[in-house]
Amino acid sequence: MTALVARLRPFTLLTLLCAALIAVLLFYPLGRMVHSLAFGGTGGGFSDALGVLTQPWLAPVLFNTFVIVGSSTVLALAIGAVMAWGNVRTNASIGMLGTLLPIIPLLIPNVALAIGWVFLGAPRVGFLNGLLALLPFGLELNIYSWGGLIFVYTINAVPYVYLIVSAALRNLDPALEEAARINGAAPLRILRTVSLPAIRPALISAALLVTITSLGVYSIPSVIATTAKIDVLTTRIVFLLNRDFPPKLAEAQALGIIMLLAVLALWWIEVRMTRSGKAATVGGRATSTGVIDLGGWKWPFRLGSLAYLAMTSIVPIGALLIVSLQPFWTPKINWLALNFGNYHQALFVNRLVSGSLGNSLFLSGTGAVIAMVIAIVVAIFSINRFGLLSSLVDGAIKSSAAIPNMILAVAFLSAFAGAPFFLSGTTTILLMAFVVMYLPPGAIAASATVNQIGRDLREASSIAGAGEGRTVRKVIVPLAIPGFLSGMAIVFVHMMGDLSAAALLSGPNNPVVGFAILSVWEAGTFGVLAALSVMLCIINIGVIGLIFGVGRLFGRR
Structure with missing residues (x-):
């Protein structure tokens, strides 16, 4: 072993040490969590974990999570794919602005996005509801609802879809779309029957990434779902560890294992689907610069892109800014009373x-x-x-x-909070978790x-x-x-x-x-x-x- 290390170049040795460090920080906590779940001993461990299966709240939590994550993933795929196709493959692109629009939410913390929409869509006191109250037909938005929760999940997930799908569309042979256009296919039919089937592997990968991200997100449900009394996996895990006394670590670990098994199952499905050979193939010859003419749909698409930018960044950030300057939150803005x-x-x-x-x-x-x-x-x-x-x-x-990320957080808590490390509540455990997660x-x-x-x-x-x-x-x-x-x-x-x-x-x-x-x-x-x-x-x-x-x-x- 010593001879092998001596033969390694310094840079190679440094690389292996970096990879080994990350592997240890990732797989040791996960292994420790599984071991603790199986051999936790008296008052914890496998018996308590199995008790989760008999809890009356488990079925609603799983159902709620499935509906919210599943619905938002489907919607994000549809929105992200259409926006990517319009900006990359058609004449409706608005240049660099169109490229940046869908990914701007990545620069805004999702917790700020969620809070901004609470200030906009909360019943009675939301700014949009203050405007709707001026209308004669009494319409009111409610962000604390299934629709509101799925909406915020969706706009948080669209950038991930856009980045993956737009990259795939740039590599798509335009001859496939040109052939469909020559045969008289309308733009939307070209999108549905040619463009999207040709990038099926990218769509599947985007769906997997969005599902994993949405499963582990805590910021959005902590702000919206708790008030709406919609229980999901991440909020239940935090409740078991931070709100129950004594903390129910075994049950939280069991929910983490359920999430991990779901991710593994989705990953297996993705591998089977991408290797099935049923997706359309992309030509290997040089691509042309031709784009699809949307005709009369060009400007509606551009206006929709600008509306998306407003909805996902400008409007919620504007709501945050106004509330931050108000003495107290009210939909009636007294501009003269704003202060710091x-x-x-x-x-x-x-x-x-x-x-x-x-x-x-x-x-x-x-x-x-x-x-x-x-x-x-x-x-x-x-x-x-x-x-x-x-x-x-x-x-x-x-x-x-x-x-x-929620699974990783539970694993780090299981592995490093107690003996022999005793890192609970320290900067060290947060730094290690941040590096591994991001x-x-x-x-x-x-x-x-x-x-x-x-x-x-x-x-x-x-x-x-x-x-x-x-x-x-x-x-x-x-x-x-x-x-x-x-x-x-x-x-x-x-x-x-x-x-x-x-x-x-x-x-x-x-x-x-x-x-x-x-x-x-x-x-x-x-x-x-x-x-x-x-x-x-x-x-x-x-x-x-x-x-x-x-x-x-x-x-x-």
Whole structure:
């Protein structure tokens, strides 16, 4: 073993250590959770876990989760696929704006999105209901309903579908659509019978990703479903651990195992469907620049895209901003009474809120740097090597993407909160969880960036006598810095807006923004809640702008 390590190059050894660290931090907690569930001993473990199956609330929780996640996934697939097709394959595209529209919600924490829609659609006091009250027919929205919950889940999921489907559509051979158009097919028929069937594997992958993400999301149901008295898996898990006394860890672990089994089943279905060979194939010849003419539908599509932007970002953020400036939340806006009192409360009076902002900035900044360093090392390693080892290393750091964050949070609580680590309520456990949960987006960004660097540049460096380390330092890293910074921005935003880990792993001694939002929400101080949400959005946008600005400077060198 010692001889083997001695033969390994330093960079290879560093890569293997990074992959091993992430694998341990991922699979040890999951294994510990399963072991604790099976051999928990007296008062816990397998017997208590089996008791979950007899609980009267289990069937409604599973049914509610199935309906909400299933419905929002179908709707997100439809909306995301149509928007991607319109922006990529038709003349209804509105350029760069159309490309950015569907992914803007990714820059807004989903908890802020959910709270913004509460301020808009809450019965009687929501701003939209204040406007509807002026109409003669008495229409009222209710965000605290099945429809409201599915709506927010859907707009939160659309960006994931759009990113995957738009990439697949860009690689689609236009000859398939041109042949259908020559034969007289209308644009919508081309979409239904040619474009979407040709990218069936991408649609299936998008559906799996959306389902996994929606299964593990806690921020949206914690804000909307609890008030609507709609119980889902994530809210029930948090209730068992934080609201029941003593905490029912075994039952929470059992629900986590149910979620994990559901994900594994979906993954198996995806593999079978994508390998079935029933999807249309994409031609291998060069693609043309032809687009489908939507005729009279071009401008309605463009207006719909702009309406989507307003619905998913401008309107809810505007609602947050207004409530943050109001002395108290009311649908009747007194513009002369708006002030910054809630921001003063959040920054200088409420120590929980002000402390959480500092802690989240530190954890998200540190976690984003750690995650991207690991992602960069593995991406550079993978591009220079092929085979089983490279696949294992790449899979190790991306595998957490296939596990809902709530399951990972429960696993970390099971493994590290008690003996022998005693990390409950510490910054360390949150940092480890953040890195494991949000490493995959950074790894994907790093891999995409490194793969764009031509092999000829690396070969030229090698021919000039540079070793692997010098090639990495002088060629790969300088060219890839803008892409690495983009990945860091994505990871930072995810960590800042996290509620899954915050709900279970944070506490009064180490509050983060997610924990503070939950606490302020339960206290009913909506002005401070809105101010905190607005500051969170401003921080995210500011950090993203700074990172991308630095990336442009490096890109011009």
